Amino acid sequence: MRPTSVHASARRAASACLLALWAASAHGAPQTIQVINFEGQPQVGAAVSVMVRGTRPAAPPGTLAEMGQRQRAFVPALLVVQTGTAVNFPNFDTVRHHVYSFSPTKPFEIKLYAGTPAAPVVFDKAGTATLGCNIHDRMLAHIHVVDTPFFGVTDALGRVTIDVPDGEHRVRVWMPAMGEGRPGVEQALRTASTPVIVRLAAP
Ligand SMILES: [Cu+2]
Numbered sequence: 001m002r003p004t005s006v007h008a009s010a011r012r013a014a015s016a017c018l019l020a021l022w023a024a025s026a027h028g029a030p031q032t033i034q035v036i037n038f039e040g041q042p043q044v045g046a047a048v049s050v051m052v053r054g055t056r057p058a059a060p061p062g063t064l065a066e067m068g069q070r071q072r073a074f075v076p077a078l079l080v081v082q083t084g085t086a087v088n089f090p091n092f093d094t095v096r097h098h099v100y101s102f103s104p105t106k107p108f109e110i111k112l113y114a115g116t117p118a119a120p121v122v123f124d125k126a127g128t129a130t131l132g133c134n135i136h137d138r139m140l141a142h143i144h145v146v147d148t149p150f151f152g153v154t155d156a157l158g159r160v161t162i163d164v165p166d167g168e169h170r171v172r173v174w175m176p177a178m179g180e181g182r183p184g185v186e187q188a189l190r191t192a193s194t195p196v197i198v199r200l201a202a203p
Contacts, residue, residue: 028163042158074141
């Protein structure tokens with residue numbers, strides 16, 4: 001074998017490796033984040049968002065999400081969307097609902113309706129909207145609006161896995177018990193193969 005071909009294959013291997021690294025950083029790798037509450041227990045149902053420098057704060061036009069109503073409850077109880085997302089409010093019940101929010105993030109009202117309202121509601125400002133129904137007082141949900149495409153909600157183990165580019169970012173955690181006026185708890189996040197832990201202080 002001539003030395004040049006050894007060089008060439010080494011170069012090919014090196015460039016394939018660089019290409020793999022580039023692909024991983026451009027498309028993101030799964031990062032698990034675990035939220036632990038002040039009692040040391042996993043926090044289920046917390047909104048987790050990761051702010052990555054250089055990403056568009058607003059969702060592309062046409063981005064849709066859904067907040068349904070089933071058995072006189074909002075489903076899901078907590079919806080996280082990127083700023084600019086249009087949210088549909090389909091009513092799967094046989095009774096009619098009257099959905100509203102007084103929150104500064106997005107005040108709106110969809111008067112007594114059945115089925116899916118023709119126009120979705122666009123959530124164009126970061127923050128949290130608390131939803132209610134005029135007919136059923138016990139119906140309650142939140143829509144948490146974030147300026148990043150990287151977000152999720154923690155599961156029963158307090159965990160969520162989000163595809164983020166490799167690097168140093170900020171992670172923010174918000175949950176309904178904090179109240180809609182609070183932005184949530186924020187800390188630095190450095191991507192790692194192990195879960196990044198966010199510990200919440202006592203409320
Ligand atoms: Cu209702």
